[in-house]
Every structure is written in structure tokens, then in C-alpha cells.
Amino acid sequence: MNKKALIIVDVQNDFCPGGSLPVPQGNEVVGPLNRMVEYAREHGWLIVASRDWHPAVTNHFETYGGMWPVHCVNNTKGAEFHRDLEVDDATIISKATEPDEDGYSAFDGYSQSGQLLRIFLKSHGVGEVYVGGLATDYCVKATALDAVKYRFRTFLLSDAIHGVDLKEGNSDRAIDEMKQAGVSIITTREVYDGKT
């Protein structure tokens, strides 16, 4: 279990400026994540990209009792990955595909061949994961916490995340919570410099 994986969380149009649930500066994660993709390729890591993949009617949306505007409905433009995100080599994990699912964590999602993310990673001998993407205080947090729960050594890429911050400070609190749970906070630069 000594393989590593990069997990890119929900870098989709609706979470970027111009989308229906924009994370402020959400698009800015694309640059550092693409550099991580290149690094991951060179070092033989697995690359995973999760996506919110909601049905049109789901109680995740405020129109149906949830807390969010309509976003990332499967097979719509808003659900597509940011056009500049390098996902050619990534295994796509779709989550929140059912009408009664919030599906914040990438670990709630399945690969195209129907494998849960945890099973997919373990079956490839992954013991260590590096998490970045959107949004720090929701899906990134849920994904990193699950990664720890499932006994992966877990790193948060602090310069490759942005948060929603419905309430000021939510992202900082989310990072504290992840730290408490055992997530290591690291910059992409530190990864390139071999600081892990």
C-alpha cells in the first residue's frame, strides 16, 4: 500500500466564477492542480477527479428542501470540469447521483466501472492521498476526513483549494478540523520539493 494518489475534488463549472454556485476564486485552483497532475504523472501516481453529478430533482437543492441552488446537474455544462483542468489521465468519480444524497465526499462516489473510491484506491495499492479542489469547507473537507477514516495517509494541498465561506472563517475552521483529524497540510511546492 505504498502508492500515492492525487484526488481533485469537484473542479466543475458551477463551482467556478460564472457558475450557479461559484466559489470565490474557485478557478484559481486549476493552475496548481494541473502542475500536480504533471508531477503525479511523472511519479506514477493515480489521478482521480471527483464530480458532483446530481439528478435534476434532488433534495440537495433548495427548491426541493435542501440548502443549495441548482448546480452540477449530470450531463449539463455546469457539471463539466473546468475547461482548463487536465483530466485526460484521471479516473472520474461521480457522486451525489441519487435524489436523496448530498454526496459531499468523493468517497461516496463511484468510478465509471462502478467501484467505490475507497475500493478503487485500495485495489491499486494506494496508501497515501493528496487532496485539492473545491470547496474547502464542504467537499474537500468531507473527502479528506473520509480519507483519514479509511486509513489513508492524507495531505491537503493548501494552495490548491478554495472555500465557499457562507460564514466568514468557515474554510479556516474546516482546515483546523482536518488537521485535528490527522490530515497534514502541505503546499504543492513542498510536494515537488519532496517534503513528505
Ligand code: VGL
Ligand atoms: C459543494 C456545496 C454544495 C462542494 C457541493 O463541492 O464543495 N459545495 N455542493
